[in-house]
Amino acid sequence: MSDQNTPATPGGDVPPVPPVPPAPPAPEQPAAAPAYEPPAAPAAPAYEPPAAPAAPAYAAPEYAAPPAPPAPPAYGQQAYGQQPYAAPAGPKTNVLAIVSLVSAFFISLVAIITGHIALSQIKKTGENGRGLAIAGLVLGYIGLVVGIILVVFWIIAFAFAASYGGYTTY
Template identity: 45%
Template sequence: MAQPPYDPYGGGYGQDPYAQQPSVQHHYYGGGAPVAVQNNGMAVASMVLGLIGIVFCGFTSILAIIFGHVAQSQIKRTGEGGAGMATAGLVLGYIMTGIWVLAWIFYLGLWAAVVGSSAGTTY
């Protein structure tokens, strides 16, 4: 049996070498589009309140701690997203609360020293 002659352009016999190839269509069945996990609102609130805690003298940091603990328990129970934001809110809340407690202790101690030293002098 004889082989057909060699075609250097890669085209088959009887085919147009410049013809457009048919496009491939992919069909995805059973499941549809992937569903995005919704973040917990308390986790978002905890992180935001922890971030702005430095501006509001630590008062929002206390709320960040409360919301962070509530968010973590809700995320464990419901499987929502936002565990990282809840943890970030807790960390920021504890850090800002600690910083502001130390600042208030220093401030009140300074005032006590100034008032105490002025009360002891007589003119």
């Protein structure tokens, strides 16, 4: 059996192997470092104890007696921190005028009726709210007119649909 790694020679002999060269010399180890010695601790500084504090150079202040409390206010005057009597309320707003304006957005007929009653009461009593009553009346009348127009339109639309004959019963 022949080895495939060995080159074949014409005579079938194996060629001679050359000798191995000698190894180079090993480098020398450096000299060992001297052992580590920590530095010496510094010497503690010499401190002197602090001197005793000196006595204050001034005398303690003398306080005067507190002042007497103020006398109560005379009759009719307000003491400090108290609120004066409430100012009298001005003329109030007529309730029906408010109802007229609010109901104008929902039921126009109620707005018209309460608006007229509110104007009458405002003339007699001098209350505030005349503008609210007038606004309720205007919006009430506008709502009433729009409502009447819608009712007439629906009546005409149903009458036209009935006369057209689009709906029959057998």
